[in-house]
Amino acid sequence: MNNSFADTIAAVATPPGSGGVAIVRLSGPDSLRTAEEVVRKSPGWIPRRMYFCKISDGEDNVIDEALTVYMPAPHSYTGEDVVEIHCHGGLAVPNIIVDLCVAAGARLAHPGEFTYRAFMSGKMDLAEVEAVLALIQARSKDGAALAAACLGGSLSAHIKSVKDKILDVAARYEAEIDYGDEFVSSDMSVMRDNCEAVLEEVEGIISMASRGRTLTEGIETVLIGPPNAGKSTLWNLLIGEDRALVTPYPGTTRDMLAEYVNLDGLCLHVTDTAGLRDTDDFVESLGIAKTKGSLDRAELIIIVIDGSCDIPEDFLTVLDSVVKMPDKRLLLLLNKQDCGLTADEEMLRRRFSLDAICRCSLKLGQGTAEIKQKIRDICLKDNVNTKPLNVNQRQRQIIVKLRDNLTSLLRDLDSGVTCDCLLYYLHDCIRWIDELTGENVSDDILDRVFSKFCLGK
Ligand SMILES: Nc1nc2c(ncn2[C@@H]2O[C@H](COP(=O)(O)OP(=O)(O)OP(=O)(O)O)[C@@H](O)[C@H]2O)c(=O)[nH]1
Numbered sequence: 001m002n003n004s005f006a007d008t009i010a011a012v013a014t015p016p017g018s019g020g021v022a023i024v025r026l027s028g029p030d031s032l033r034t035a036e037e038v039v040r041k042s043p044g045w046i047p048r049r050m051y052f053c054k055i056s057d058g059e060d061n062v063i064d065e066a067l068t069v070y071m072p073a074p075h076s077y078t079g080e081d082v083v084e085i086h087c088h089g090g091l092a093v094p095n096i097i098v099d100l101c102v103a104a105g106a107r108l109a110h111p112g113e114f115t116y117r118a119f120m121s122g123k124m125d126l127a128e129v130e131a132v133l134a135l136i137q138a139r140s141k142d143g144a145a146l147a148a149a150c151l152g153g154s155l156s157a158h159i160k161s162v163k164d165k166i167l168d169v170a171a172r173y174e175a176e177i178d179y180g181d182e183f184v185s186s187d188m189s190v191m192r193d194n195c196e197a198v199l200e201e202v203e204g205i206i207s208m209a210s211r212g213r214t215l216t217e218g219i220e221t222v223l224i225g226p227p228n229a230g231k232s233t234l235w236n237l238l239i240g241e242d243r244a245l246v247t248p249y250p251g252t253t254r255d256m257l258a259e260y261v262n263l264d265g266l267c268l269h270v271t272d273t274a275g276l277r278d279t280d281d282f283v284e285s286l287g288i289a290k291t292k293g294s295l296d297r298a299e300l301i302i303i304v305i306d307g308s309c310d311i312p313e314d315f316l317t318v319l320d321s322v323v324k325m326p327d328k329r330l331l332l333l334l335n336k337q338d339c340g341l342t343a344d345e346e347m348l349r350r351r352f353s354l355d356a357i358c359r360c361s362l363k364l365g366q367g368t369a370e371i372k373q374k375i376r377d378i379c380l381k382d383n384v385n386t387k388p389l390n391v392n393q394r395q396r397q398i399i400v401k402l403r404d405n406l407t408s409l410l411r412d413l414d415s416g417v418t419c420d421c422l423l424y425y426l427h428d429c430i431r432w433i434d435e436l437t438g439e440n441v442s443d444d445i446l447d448r449v450f451s452k453f454c455l456g457k
Pocket residue numbers: 225226227228229230231232233234245246247248249250251252253254273274275276335336337338339360361362363364
């Protein structure tokens with residue numbers, strides 16, 4: 001990202017295509033002068049008032065009529081002088097206006113540069129910047145509402161409260177070290193209470209983040225089973241379209257197919273996979289390798305088996321390892337009920353410690369309502385009463401590091417390490433929080449965050 005704020009930058013701020021209206025945005029010290037070369041308007045601007053103006057090219061040809069607004073610093077999105085030209089949409093006109101702005105001295109903005117300037121001028125912290133991105137990319141109403149809340153600072157507020165508490169604890173013990181006082185056991189017990197309270201708050205943020213992710217990104221769901229069990233039939237049922245090939249030939253699915261599914265407001269990202277079996281078929285074995293890889297990412301694994309015949313031994317072995325994977329939600333479907341179920345449900349329940357088992361006939365659509373209800377129960381049982389919070393992967397990693405660090409601190413506190421050793425933990429926490437909010441963040445991380453933005457944002 002170019003750090004020069006002396007430049008005035010210009011770009012189309014609305015998506016390309018044939019919309020009724022497009023917005024060309026200028027930001028920087030020369031915005032007003034640049035705009036005055038592009039729009040025809042009598043002198044004098046009242047801030048934040050829309051002016052109806054004609055736009056002409058260098059040869060006095062009128063190319064559009066537009067509403068133009070001037071927002072002087074610091075009361076603008078970027079915190080700089082901003083002019084927005086609300087012109088007609090389409091591919092041609094907005095880009096011609098940007099070209100005119102560039103001819104008048106502006107520079108084309110880099111992707112995300114308007115938001116970068118807003119961040120650098122202190123209009124928003126990094127968590128809010130990322131909320132802008134989440135808002136642009138929101139897939140559902142709930143997702144957009146969550147991102148908007150973070151734009152209003154809800155993640156920042158939670159994290160600031162944690163930072164304040166850590167600073168309080170750290171300040172207190174730094175003072176004790178400075179004065180050379182002995183660290184007595186009563187101090188230790190206060191330190192423990194304070195750190196436990198912070199840890200509880202961080203765990204609360206993690207729960208809210210997990211609930212938020214359920215609403216925004218969708219729960220990563222993978223359908224697995226032996227070949228021919230009915231996985232693709234289920235996938236088609238869930239997405240409400242006949243898209244995956246369904247045939248009586250085992251080994252039909254090879255490539256993974258993924259789609260978003262909305263189950264009464266619960267968003268799932270469901271992947272159909274190649275049936276798992278020992279095979280000599282080279283292409284099929286590639287598909288099976290992908291299926292196994294997808295299990296690591298999955299939060300919900302729906303196991304589909306043909307309950308009308310014996311479960312293949314090699315799949316039972318797969319199941320043994322799947323049920324041992326940590327942090328997975330599992331649902332087992334005994335399919336092909338219409339052919340008469342012979343699978344031993346009790347044995348499966350006991351051997352694999354599975355609570356959620358449904359009998360169904362996916363081909364006939366029998367049991368689908370129960371399956372959807374079970375999915376909802378499994379996915380929402382832990383966090384239905386938790387307030388959701390929009391947290392992205394980068395932020396989540398930092399918050400998890402905070403939790404792990406505070407947990408280690410409490411463990412070391414019990415084993416009697418020195419006070420300055422404990423302070424290291426707290427200082428690490430503060431450093432990471434600053435990384436999250438962008439108060440103290442490397443250029444690498446900034447580049448990574450802003451590289452996700454599109455042009456004009
Ligand atoms: N009788 C009966 N047949 C079913 C049922 N569900 C699926 N089938 C049939 O079983 C066969 C396999 O179904 P698929 O959905 O392709 O199975 P799959 O698990 O995706 O199979 P692979 O892609 O080979 O791994 C098809 O002929 C389906 O019509 C069911 O409930 N009852």
